[in-house]
Amino acid sequence: MLRVNHTTRSSQNNTTTLRTKFYNHMVVNMIHLKYHVMFVLVFVFLNLSLISVYGRPATFLQDFRVTWSDSHVRQINGGRAIQxxxxxxxxxxxxxxxQYLFGRFSMKIKLIPGDSAGTVTAFYMISENFNVRDEFDFEFLGNRSGQPYTMQTNIYINGQGNREQRINLWFDPSQAFHTYSIRWSHQNVVFYVDEVPVRVYKNHEARGIPFPKRQPMGVYSTLWEADDWATRGGLEKIDWSKAPFYAYYSDFDxxxxxxxxxxxCPSNPNNWWEAANYQQLTPLEARTYHWVRATHMIYDYCTDKSRNAVPPPECLAGF
Known part of the structure; x- marks a missing residue:
């Protein structure tokens, strides 16, 4: 049977218009819902990222505290730099x-100018339990006027140190700020000076060599007198007539x-410092690393036979 629809053309047009409006309304709502969901997901992702990885402190006041002699720590530029x-x-x-477990940690430092013999300016990381501590050290050993600054690095693992390396810096670190950084992942620890790698300690646990990966560490800086060992093994004493001595820190990163x-967070393989391209030096970094060791290194515990008749195992494992 043929059924005839008696709806008039006007009614049909009205119905079509209503359907079109309803359809458009639904499409617009779906688009809004889509972008709302995307916004929420992005917001959640960003907040989770901020929660997982702590990013770049802005000022001394927000992220650091004085640990020793408050009267000798002076804030400059609203806490963005410290004297x-x-x-x-x-x-x-x-x-x-x-405290932190893995990441990248850096500061810009301007060292004591002139006669700084017997002084030590330090930037280092250390865990809480001193007897079994893990520790990464930058130590800048003062000099007599006209002599190069010596930078000493050291690594402690489970309380065992004696891994000193020393280089004479290829610039005057008292004339301008320079950046000193430590990048720490599950696979290596790399010390940088102005993005030039100066020390690499690889994870060779598979060979029974210890690697620091279980103890969180705080970031520390100090300035103190150590003229019993700092300059020429203690032969050069501090000249207090040159005091006070000043060192400057900025760009706490x-x-x-x-x-x-x-x-x-510490085990997240998506942390940028765990990426494959950070687990070994780039070709350019490798060249500059070997240049530093060949032309500026003045002491390496790995080759000190008076201390180690046989080089420690990490020295034989390579970087």
Whole structure:
């Protein structure tokens, strides 16, 4: 049977218009819903990222505290830079409020000018339990006027240190700020000076060689008197007539996993410092690393036969 629709053309047009409006309304709502969901997902992702990886502190006031001799730590430019003072009364120091397990940690430092013999300016990371501590050290050993600054690095693992290496810097670190960085992943620890790698410690646990990966560490800086060993093995003593001595720090840059914090952060393979391209030096980095060792290294525990008749196992494993 043929059924005839008696709807008039006008009614049909109205119905079509209503359907079109309804359809358009639904499409617009679906688009809005799509972008709302995308916004929420992006917002959640960004916040999870911020929670997982602590990014770049802005000022000394927000992210650090004085640990020693408050009167000798002076804030400059609203806490964006710090002046450390050493005189006959005291040295001084400061530390991060948080501890971290893996990441990248750097500061710009301007060292004591002129006659700084017997002084030590340091930037280092250290865990809490001193007797079994893990520690990464930058130590800048003062000099007599006209002599090069010596930078010493050291690594402690489970309380065992004696891994000193020393280089004479290829510039005058007292004339301008230079960047000193530590990049720490599950696979290696790399020390940088102005993005030039100066030390590499690889993870060779498979060969029974210890590697620091279980103890979170704080970030510390200090200025103190150590004229019993710092300059020429203690032969050069500090000249207090040149005091006070000043060292400057700025651009406190931390990007790492805070502890306490999300337990998944330290083991997250998506942290940028765990990426494959950071697990070994680039060809350019390798060339500059070998240049530093060949032309500026003045001491290496690996080759000191008076201390180690047989080189320690990490020295034989390679970088």
């Amino acid at each position: 450390l003072v050493l005189d006959q009364n005291s040295g001084c120091g400061f530390a991060s409020n948080k 931390i990007e790492g996993c805070p502890v306490p914090g999300p337990s998944t």
